[in-house]
Amino acid sequence: EDGGSAYLTTRVKTLAALKGEFGDVVHVTQGVKNGGAPGRYATEDPDRYAVLEPGRQYVVAVQSGSTAGTSGTEAWAWYAEPADRGLTGEREHWQEAIATPPATAASSTCEDVDASAG
Incomplete structure (x- = not known):
């Protein structure tokens, strides 16, 4: 914990x-909160940000940090989901997702800010 925020760093093989270069083992850090049971953690959005657990396979997108896996470095997880499709299925799914434009275009405007309020 640091300043009211909790972080979990997991050693990931x-x-x-699927995109970019990764070392054989990468230390991945996630923001977490207590999950109720001792030693258990949760996240605000478990569908897009699963807490990494030993022995399971995940697709992890890294927001920042080192993916080289060198000693003393870590990467910050931006997205983590169980790899339920298997290695080949995940590769096919994500290659298709990257190649397919979104149904609606992203807007660069910020809709939750009232510009007139200053």
Whole structure:
């Protein structure tokens, strides 16, 4: 914990890099909160940000940090979901997702800010 925020760093074995380069083992840090039971953690959005657990396979997108896996470095997880489709299925799914434009275009405007309020 640091200043009211809790972080969990997990040592992750890379099975395959779907995009970019990753070391054989990468330390991945996530923001977490207590999950009720001792030693258990949760996240605000478990559908897009699963807490990494030993022995399971995940697709992890890294927001920042080192993916080289060198000693003393870590990467910050931006997205983590169980790899339920298997290695080949995940690769196919994400290659298709990257190649397919979104149904609606992203807007660069910020809709939750009232510009007139100053």
